[in-house]
Amino acid sequence: MNYIKARWIHSIESEPVLLYSELDDQRMEVRKVEVFADGRMDYAGRMGHKGNARLGKVPVPPLDEIAADPEFEPVKINQGEFDAVWAKANS
Numbered sequence: 001m002n003y004i005k006a007r008w009i010h011s012i013e014s015e016p017v018l019l020y021s022e023l024d025d026q027r028m029e030v031r032k033v034e035v036f037a038d039g040r041m042d043y044a045g046r047m048g049h050k051g052n053a054r055l056g057k058v059p060v061p062p063l064d065e066i067a068a069d070p071e072f073e074p075v076k077i078n079q080g081e082f083d084a085v086w087a088k089a090n091s
Helices: 062-069 081-088
Strands: 002-008 017-023 027-037 039-047 048-050 072-077
Touching: 002 081, 017 081, 027 081, 039 081, 062 072
Parallel strands: none
Antiparallel strands: 002 017, 002 072, 017 027, 027 039, 039 048
8 A cells, every 4th residue: 555645735615625645556546535734634545535525536646746846845744644643533
């Protein structure tokens, strides 16, 4: 598994500002957490979702492709960081 976090730079209140994804070997999302500016967290996984979060239907591009868009600041993270965010979103 691979884990990424992307900061989404925008001013749309109804959209998340942080995106966390757990990716399989084909870069398909397995689990996702969306964090909003007000602290609200939505999530999606194979067993269900909360809020408007949904798993992507196409592979997530490599980090350098995501970073080419000035609205996004992606970084690779470890499983522990992802799992902590996932647990908080599911509490």
